[in-house]
Amino acid sequence: MMPYRYRRIVFLIDSLGMGGAERLMVAYLSHFVATGFEPRVCALQVRDGNPVAQDIQQLGVPVDLLPVRHLRDRRAFPLLLRYLREHFADVLHTQLEFANTLGTVAAKVLGIPTVCTLHTMGNLMTGSLSRRVRAHLRHTAMQWSLKRFCDRVITVSEGTRQHYLRHGGFAPEQVMTIHNGISLAPFDELQSHVRQATREALGVPDDAPVLITVAVLRPQKGIQYMIAAMGEILRAVPGAYYLVVGDGEHEATLKHLAQEHGVTERVRFTGMRRDVPALLTASDVFVLPSMTEALPTVLAEAMAARRPIVASEVGGVPEMVEHGRNGLLVPPPLAPASSPPLVATHLAEACSYLLLHPEKASAMGQAGRAMMEQRFEIGRQAQRLGDLYRELLARRGK
Structure with a gap:
């Protein structure tokens, strides 16, 4: 030594x-x-x-x-x-x-x-x-x-x-x-009742399909596109909720946007939270609609929690999310052919697909956990x- x-x-x-x-x-x-x-x-x-x-x-x-x-x-x-x-x-x-x-x-x-x-x-x-x-x-x-x-x-x-x-x-x-x-311990140590208890604390029904994003609330995280997608998601999956976990400079703008789109009741802003493993366990699909990323740690956390991922195909994200294996990749907001409505549509289609096909979503979540253990x-x-x-x-x- x-x-x-x-x-x-x-x-x-x-x-x-x-x-x-x-x-x-x-x-x-x-x-x-x-x-x-x-x-x-x-x-x-x-x-x-x-x-x-x-x-x-x-x-x-x-x-x-x-x-x-x-x-x-x-x-x-x-x-x-x-x-x-x-x-x-x-x-x-x-x-x-x-x-x-x-x-x-x-x-x-x-x-x-x-x-x-x-x-x-x-x-x-x-x-x-x-x-x-x-x-x-x-x-x-x-x-x-x-x-x-x-x-x-x-x-x-x-x-x-x-x-x-x-x-x-x-x-x-x-x-x-x-x-x-990341360490797997915080996810493996969670008790079986955590999913239900966390949902109850958030005011989300036990049987509701839940989407979640964990991020610092900045424009480049692309959460504005996901909020714009919620109307289309709710038409396909009427009981869905979207959890936005984090705080930051864009929070007030995002809340106003949720009001404009009429989805305030289904978009829950939790603020900064320290219990990310419990929140991921309480959700069904993790969403990362970023404009740019290197390799966000939260993707590894979503994989550790066995959650399928919907993410923008930017930066190092494809090194963690393999399309069709442990999640779905969508064109990034800054792609040449993209426009805000089109970005929202891509997100809505991917999220709705996973929420409507729980067996495939579960298989992707399990594949993500295996990838996490082997590589991350x-x-x-x-x-x-x-x-x-x-x-x-x-x-x-x-």
């Missing part, structure tokens, strides 16, 4: 909300605490609650918060330098845009090996012109830092890796793919990541 001073891994992340990157980090931490590494987590932006912090602390992993807000915050760089010195980081593993940009530069100054994970293919250009320009500049700055200062870049899907090789100018040997993974269980991915840490330490003679 490596001596103590050579095995401290600092995970640097933008914040500790309930996003996929944060949940993936928790899954990795649950493995690393027993593998000879000493993990520690540092979040750069303080947000209300930092809900994942509690999960990390329950693993016995220290969590620190640095009160910086953005790259222009003059305190950010010196605070991070001091933090890394004080905690004797042997490897720095950064997650998300702000941490990737700032962390790689700080680690370079201190001579610390760095691993950086890219969870997206970049910011989808939505919003005002000034907002799009700022997003583009932030993403460009991150890529510049990673290309020059990061020892190894991890992408969460092969599609994401190819995107950055083509458009980001990265050297092939610098970028590797480690697919997202967190233990396999954690082993590869741990091997990478050891490789970087060995290069430095540690």
Whole structure:
């Protein structure tokens, strides 16, 4: 076993909300605490609650918060330098845009090996012109830092890796793919009554067909198209409900859209929830209508819960969802021939088909669980990541 001073891994992340990157980090931490590494987590932006912090602390992993807000915050760089010195980081593993940009530069100054994970293919250009320009500049700055200062870049899907090789100018040997993974335990430990109890708490009848999306509520998640599809779904499956799990900037707009389409009674906004396994168990079909994705962790969660998936054919999604095997893929909202009504129709047809053919839906759910166990269980991915840490330490003679 490596001596103590050579095995401290600092995970640097933008914040500790309930996003996929944060949940993936928790899954990795649950493995690393027993593998000879000493993990520690540092979040750069303080947000209300930092809900994942509690999960990390329950693993016995220290969590620190640095009160910086953005790259222009003059305190950010010196605070991070001091933090890394004080905690004797042997490897720095950064997650998300702000941490990737700032962390790689700080680690370079201190001579610390760095691993950086890219969870997206970049910011989808939505919003005002000034907002799009700022997003583009932030993403460009991150890529510049990673290309020059990061020892190894991890992408969460092969599609994401190819995107950055083509458009980001990265050297092939610098970028590797480690697919997202999750622990099966939270799903296997659920009691048989959870489905009924969760539905009762949500006000959903026991026998109702239920669709579900779990996401941060942003325009690029495409939930607006799914809400637009609900009218057509209800004509085919009159008893259907749609659960929207998560919060975010687009929530008020989505609620207004549900009113416009007259489906308020059948679209339930649950807000941010920590009991995602129970909510998936209470549903029948998982829907991911995104405009862009790298490889969302929630797909692995849906597969672990044995739920068939309807998803946009974007990014790394086809690496997890095989059309006709564990779900149905639909043309993405940004496809050349797509229009909002057509996107909604594709979603409605796929969702209605699975709800009306429960035996096929169940078979797809079982196939997804088998794929999850074989390819996306967190233990396999954690082993590869741990091997990478050891490789970087060995290069430095540690």
